[in-house]
Amino acid sequence: MNGGEYADADESQLRWAGLMDETVAETFSAMLGLGCTPSQAAGAPPSPASLRKISARIEFSGAVQGSCAVAMSNADALKIAEIFLSGTADDAMAADTVGELCNVLAGSWKRRLKPPASGAGLSVPAISRHDDAADSSVRQTYNCDGAQLVVRLIVQQMQEE
Amino acid sequence: MIIDDSALMRRIVAKALREAGLPLDEIVEAANGVEGVAALERLAAEGHETSLILCDVHMPALDGVGFLLRRAALGLATAPVLMVTADASDPRVAEALAAGASGFIAKPFSVEQVREQAAAVMVHA
Numbered sequence: 001m002n003g004g005e006y007a008d009a010d011e012s013q014l015r016w017a018g019l020m021d022e023t024v025a026e027t028f029s030a031m032l033g034l035g036c037t038p039s040q041a042a043g044a045p046p047s048p049a050s051l052r053k054i055s056a057r058i059e060f061s062g063a064v065q066g067s068c069a070v071a072m073s074n075a076d077a078l079k080i081a082e083i084f085l086s087g088t089a090d091d092a093m094a095a096d097t098v099g100e101l102c103n104v105l106a107g108s109w110k111r112r113l114k115p116p117a118s119g120a121g122l123s124v125p126a127i128s129r130h131d132d133a134a135d136s137s138v139r140q141t142y143n144c145d146g147a148q149l150v151v152r153l154i155v156q157q158m159q160e161e
Numbered sequence: 162m163i164i165d166d167s168a169l170m171r172r173i174v175a176k177a178l179r180e181a182g183l184p185l186d187e188i189v190e191a192a193n194g195v196e197g198v199a200a201l202e203r204l205a206a207e208g209h210e211t212s213l214i215l216c217d218v219h220m221p222a223l224d225g226v227g228f229l230l231r232r233a234a235l236g237l238a239t240a241p242v243l244m245v246t247a248d249a250s251d252p253r254v255a256e257a258l259a260a261g262a263s264g265f266i267a268k269p270f271s272v273e274q275v276r277e278q279a280a281a282v283m284v285h286a
Contacts (some may be wrong), residue, residue: 030269031173085172096169104268107247119250124219 016136016153023108024142032083036144054095056125058100064120065157068106072098074146100123114160164197174215181276194223198267199229201237211240213283218246218253226253229260242284
């Protein structure tokens with residue numbers, strides 16, 4: 001973790017956040033060949049384009065009760081989609097990108113947990129055109145080749161050995 | 162053949178297959194198991210051999226397990242199938258392996274991982 005947003009985080013939250021940092025780095029390196037590191041949100045005022053958000057949420061079930069959400073601006077989602085595709089992308093592809101990132105990050109993050117939490121179930125991603133800023137156990141902003149994504153974990157219950 | 166309800170994932174997987182340098186003449190895409198079975202029937206009728214199928218697990222209309230069972234029932238289970246999943250512990254992945262899938266590729270995947278997994282199951286790779 002480097003410069004994350006973990007104020008008042010307890011030991012579990014710090015570990016979950018560290019596992020998410022690893023997960024994000026692995027995902028972007030493997031699938032996009034990009035570095036992706038935790039960062040604070042930029043201090044510049046957001047542009048109108050960056051205010052258009054796309055978010056995706058996946059619910060955990062079984063040994064983990066909670067959710068994983070990924071939010072990006074429409075412009076950043078388009079940018080990542082175009083890197084994924086090595087070509088142009090449209091708004092539908094941008095939404096698909098956020099949903100797929102959420103799916104991969106949720107799956108890879110919970111794989112890093114100890115059993116039985118590592119075998120928790122995942123829902124399909126639910127996509128929305130806003131960022132639901134609910135209270136989170138872990139909230140982290142990542143910078144990936146100039147694009148920013150916010151990952152939030154809500155953990156209500158977890159069973160680990 | 163790539164079967165996935167996400168157009169983005171179909172393009173990502175197709176790109177990985179091309180970059181992996183596998184001996185593939187053409188990549189056929191289908192958005193669910195129903196379309197996948199229809200594509201297999203069409204290819205078989207045209208005399209084309211399908212050398213590899215990469216298949217999503219969860220899809221509307223007919224999911225990955227349903228696709229495997231239906232193609233077997235129709236006598237079309239000749240090509241190796243690799244499931245593509247973000248959750249290797251999903252019980253549906255084990256069901257897919259029991260239904261005839263040759264293995265699975267876990268997301269996130271690299272081109273090298275796709276090459277290794279595909280080459281391991283393709284007859285002519």
